[in-house]
Amino acid sequence: MIGRLCVIGVGLIGGSIAKAARTRGLCREIVGVDADAANLARALELGVIDAGYPEIAPGLDGTDWVLIATPVGAFEPVLAAIRTSWSADAVYTDVGSTKQSVIAAARRVFGEVPVNFVPGHPIAGAEKSGVEAAKDDLYTGRRVILTPTTNTDEQALRRVEAFWQALGARVTRMDPAHHDEVLAATSHLPHVLAYALVHMLGRKDEQQEIFQYAAGGFRDFTRIASSDPTMWLDICLANREQIVPLLAQLSGELGRVADLLETGAADELFDYFAEARGARQRYLDQSEKQP
Amino acid sequence: MIGRLCVIGVGLIGGSIAKAARTRGLCREIVGVDADAANLARALELGVIDAGYPEIAPGLDGTDWVLIATPVGAFEPVLAAIRTSWSADAVYTDVGSTKQSVIAAARRVFGEVPVNFVPGHPIAGAEKSGVEAAKDDLYTGRRVILTPTTNTDEQALRRVEAFWQALGARVTRMDPAHHDEVLAATSHLPHVLAYALVHMLGRKDEQQEIFQYAAGGFRDFTRIASSDPTMWLDICLANREQIVPLLAQLSGELGRVADLLETGAADELFDYFAEARGARQRYLDQSEKQP
Numbered sequence: 389m390i391g392r393l394c395v396i397g398v399g400l401i402g403g404s405i406a407k408a409a410r411t412r413g414l415c416r417e418i419v420g421v422d423a424d425a426a427n428l429a430r431a432l433e434l435g436v437i438d439a440g441y442p443e444i445a446p447g448l449d450g451t452d453w454v455l456i457a458t459p460v461g462a463f464e465p466v467l468a469a470i471r472t473s474w475s476a477d478a479v480y481t482d483v484g485s486t487k488q489s490v491i492a493a494a495r496r497v498f499g500e501v502p503v504n505f506v507p508g509h510p511i512a513g514a515e516k517s518g519v520e521a522a523k524d525d526l527y528t529g530r531r532v533i534l535t536p537t538t539n540t541d542e543q544a545l546r547r548v549e550a551f552w553q554a555l556g557a558r559v560t561r562m563d564p565a566h567h568d569e570v571l572a573a574t575s576h577l578p579h580v581l582a583y584a585l586v587h588m589l590g591r592k593d594e595q596q597e598i599f600q601y602a603a604g605g606f607r608d609f610t611r612i613a614s615s616d617p618t619m620w621l622d623i624c625l626a627n628r629e630q631i632v633p634l635l636a637q638l639s640g641e642l643g644r645v646a647d648l649l650e651t652g653a654a655d656e657l658f659d660y661f662a663e664a665r666g667a668r669q670r671y672l673d674q675s676e677k678q679p
Numbered sequence: 680m681i682g683r684l685c686v687i688g689v690g691l692i693g694g695s696i697a698k699a700a701r702t703r704g705l706c707r708e709i710v711g712v713d714a715d716a717a718n719l720a721r722a723l724e725l726g727v728i729d730a731g732y733p734e735i736a737p738g739l740d741g742t743d744w745v746l747i748a749t750p751v752g753a754f755e756p757v758l759a760a761i762r763t764s765w766s767a768d769a770v771y772t773d774v775g776s777t778k779q780s781v782i783a784a785a786r787r788v789f790g791e792v793p794v795n796f797v798p799g800h801p802i803a804g805a806e807k808s809g810v811e812a813a814k815d816d817l818y819t820g821r822r823v824i825l826t827p828t829t830n831t832d833e834q835a836l837r838r839v840e841a842f843w844q845a846l847g848a849r850v851t852r853m854d855p856a857h858h859d860e861v862l863a864a865t866s867h868l869p870h871v872l873a874y875a876l877v878h879m880l881g882r883k884d885e886q887q888e889i890f891q892y893a894a895g896g897f898r899d900f901t902r903i904a905s906s907d908p909t910m911w912l913d914i915c916l917a918n919r920e921q922i923v924p925l926l927a928q929l930s931g932e933l934g935r936v937a938d939l940l941e942t943g944a945a946d947e948l949f950d951y952f953a954e955a956r957g958a959r960q961r962y963l964d965q966s967e968k969q970p
Contacts, residue, residue, distance in 0.1 A: 599961065603802045611900070621945060635934075664873075664904050
């Protein structure tokens with residue numbers, strides 16, 4: 389059992405983990421650190437945390453488990469602030485959406501990634517943000533990817549695995565580079581695409597009010613364009629080496645469809661759409677197989 | 680009140696209109712025409728239609744209201760088949776997703792668009808297809824766009840308006856070219872985009888199983904890639920003059936984001952994402968204002 393859990397960044401994700409840890413009785417006490425005073429006060433009011441601190445150093449006092457849940461762009465200063473009180477007996481982990489950037493930040497701060505820091509990424513989120521949106525079942529049945537480095541302590545890794553499993557998540561270990569490649573395709577690219585489409589259509593809407601004629605499919609398709617811009621700026625910059633080539637590849641796909649349309653290549657276009665539908669069905673079948 | 684309504688194409692859309700017309704007591708009898716024998720049999724079993732015909736000519740006998748709900752690619756042969764029994768006393772309308780192509784098909788068959796043919800487009804659908812998926816409330820609170828030509832009879836136009844209003848829809852009149860421009864942006868482009876993204880990621884998934892790490896946002900974002908390929912092939916070919924330039928414009932947007940990522944232009948990228956989020960909020964606010 390964890391004695392005192394410190395959650396750095398008590399937003400949707402940090403708040404949901406705190407709530408879930410409390411519901412499942414995984415720790416005696418939970419403290420939160422958040423630079424946003426209103427959000428921190430709300431986290432206290434909601435009982436998500438037992439004590440709140442605007443700065444990291446006092447929040448770490450007496451903690452044996454530290455969860456970093458800030459946007460990934462803030463990791464280097466966060467790790468630097470933790471460094472002075474780093475304890476060999478505590479477990480440190482994070483929930484950053486990109487893993488190579490987090491590991492690189494740790495190397496810059498510590499020289500080498502500390503053996504008791506276990507980089508992780510729970511694959512669930514929402515377009516909402518802030519502790520108000522936190523839910524204690526956000527991770528039930530969801531996947532969590534842990535990306536240990538070569539010097540990660542196996543004991544610390546197993547404790548973080550057990551923590552997530554106790555929250556109802558399904559844990560996978562993965563190479564950090566492979567994590568970033570996979571997530572660029574399934575998460576980062578779709579977010580950039582949704583932002584780009586809505587950005588473009590928003591300008592058209594200002595000129596001729598197109599949004600009022602958008603159907604229900606448009607609402608679903610653009611939902612992720614309502615995601616927190618700060619968080620996604622960080623993710624996209626941190627993983628740009630993976631994302632930029634995918635954007636070029638997607639432009640190539642769009643060009644291919646445009647060619648098929650212009651030449652009226654009905655059979656090829658039908659096959660193209662049908663293959664895409666088949667691929668999505670494969671994705672759905674996989675999701676449904678999951679417990 | 681309509682005496683005998685003939686629905687040509689008893690799929691999701693035609694079937695939903697038939698169900699809604701029956702629930703609201705708008706007609707005494709509903710007959711259906713469908714080339715898909717299994718779908719036609721199911722429409723009869725479900726009581727969506729009172730009689731079913733595999734061919735158009737016998738289905739039209741004694742009807743005073745004809746609704747064309749086939750994929751838009753089939754309109755020219757459908758109109759040609761209706762032509763021999765065209766009645767000046769009946770009302771003819773359609774639900775095709777592109778309007779200029781429908782009007783052009785009518786001109787090819789009749790020389791000029793008949794005064795009692797009212798081109799229309801109810802803006803609602805689903806990724807499901809077939810009469811099994813039909814629902815009698817599919818159009819409640821939804822928009823329907825009617826695109827009369829200069830020689831459309833005002834009386835026929837008002838009757839079609841009243842029909843949709845009785846189904847709970849909100850009816851707008853629009854120029855056919857403007858309809859195609861607006862729908863290309865809010866509906867056709869997103870569908871092509873979803874197909875293209877899933878097509879590209881489907882190939883990656885075959886190589887390295889990325890779909891199992893896709894989060895909930897991915898499911899919503901790709902939902903429209905499960906739409907019927909036959910229907911969307913027709914729509915995209917019919918409206919390709921509008922869609923192709925939008926694809927080029929979107930590739931330009933993706934190139935711009937890629938440039939901002941490569942140069943690490945954090946402020947511009949934040950503004951870009953924040954503007955997109957703001958535009959989607961404007962869309963949501965509009966949707967919620969609607970009754």
